[in-house]
Amino acid sequence: MSYLVIARKYRPQKFSDITAQEHVTRTLRNAIRTGRIAHGYIFSGSRGVGKTTAARILAKGLNCEKILKDEAYRETVSEPCGECESCRDFDAGSSLNISEFDAASNNSVDDIRALRENVRYAPQKGRYKVYIIDEFHMLSNAAFNAFLKTLEEPPSHAVFIFATTELNKVPPTIASRCQKFNFKRISVLDIQERLAEICAAEAINIDVDSLTLIARKADGAMRDAQSLLDQVISFFLSTENEKIEYTNVAALLGDIDDEHFFAVTDSIKEKNHAKVLELSRYIFDNGFDTLDFLARLVEHFRNFLLVKNLRSSKLIERTEAAKKRYEAEADTFSAEELMRFIDVVNQAEKDIRFFREPQLRFELALLKLLHADVSSGDTEARLSEFDQRLKAIETEIKKKTSR
Secondary structure, three states: OOOOOHHHHOOOOOHHHOOOOHHHHHHHHHHHHHOOOOOEEEEEEOOOOOHHHHHHHHHHHHOOHHHHHOHHHHHHOOOOOOOOHHHHHHHHOOOOOEEEEEOOOOOOHHHHHHHHHHHOOOOOOOOOEEEEEEOHHHOOHHHHHHHHHHHHOOOOOEEEEEEEOOHHHOOHHHHOOOEEEEEOOOOHHHHHHHHHHHHHHOOOOEOHHHHHHHHHHOOOOHHHHHHHHHHHHHHHOOOOOOOEOHHHHHHHOOOOOHHHHHHHHHHHHHOOHHHHHHHHHHHHHOOOOHHHHHHHHHHHHHHHHHHHHHOOOOOOOOOHHHHHHHHHHHHHOOHHHHHHHHHHHHHHHHHHOOOOOHHHHHHHHHHHHOOOOOOOOOHHHHHHHHHHHHHHHHHHHHHHHHO
16 A cells, blocks of 8 residues: 655645745735736745645646636635546646646756747636746756747746746846745744644644654755654654654654753853763764754854843744743853854854864864853953964874874
8 A cells, every 4th residue: 555645645735725825825816816817927935835836726726617617716715626627637637737847857948949839729628728847947048048938928828837946046037027926934833833733633642842843853844844754753653652752753853952052051151171072972972963063052052142132932943841941041141152152163163164173173162162251351362372272282183194
């Protein structure tokens, strides 16, 4: 029996099902309701935010028989019905009025010429022939030029929907002839709520912290979040009704627990050199990416800054336990100290890429944080002295490695 992955099983079938893109879906529904249909649309945004899904729903709605014939339905609903012959053909992949292809593999001028020839013919059923072109920015310059005339004087029955992750690569002559919609990254909360709905429908017992982690790892992409959820479910559900818990999910996804970042700030507060060196050893022994750790460490310091300025953790995308800890420890460091810590880590991120001994560079960065506070004494002088000692150590290591 074939398994349908979550990202496909729960792919939105209506505009109202698309998460966090109301500025796009409302405009498209109004266009269908009023009949103000453009001949060219560009849907831009990062991966997995619903561009192609919205394009497919729009294409489906433009030829929906109920929308075309039932004025009351068109006025009040403005969504593809999913029940008429046109909608059923589309769902079955047999619609002759909707063509979908990938410009990444069909990007030559010959491909566009073939499309131009096809555009001339009116649809046998329905009102529009809709062409969905994914990764539109990957067309060649010659292909863009060949397409320009068609966009300038398109047949009345043709609608083009272009999806791209890099709008800046689309020539202005093309972009200016289309309506442009920018799809935004989806918030952690919106992704978490959608994953919770899916888990409820699938009878999956999973805690909220796990869903928050999956949503955060997805980096604003709903499709990525659903793929990660699929992976988590496949790994942990060995027995029926087994609960999926945060610690196990973090281990599976290779996520560094928040406790390790709090260990850094605890070490800074205590001036505990041994603790940060032990943490460094843990990061390397477990194969974590040091650059990823440093990026997360910057975010950790940023979270403290947010709490200090807002007196609230509402903008922090972490577990509830972590949020409470940020609130409790927000006054441990001043804003000036936190910004200095961020500068130290940012510099380490730049240096570590070109350093022969990345582990040493990583350890030095953590040790430098212990001396980067501004709470006492002549800070600049102390940091200058510490920098000189670090450079001396680096020079000595380079000499040894070059022998």
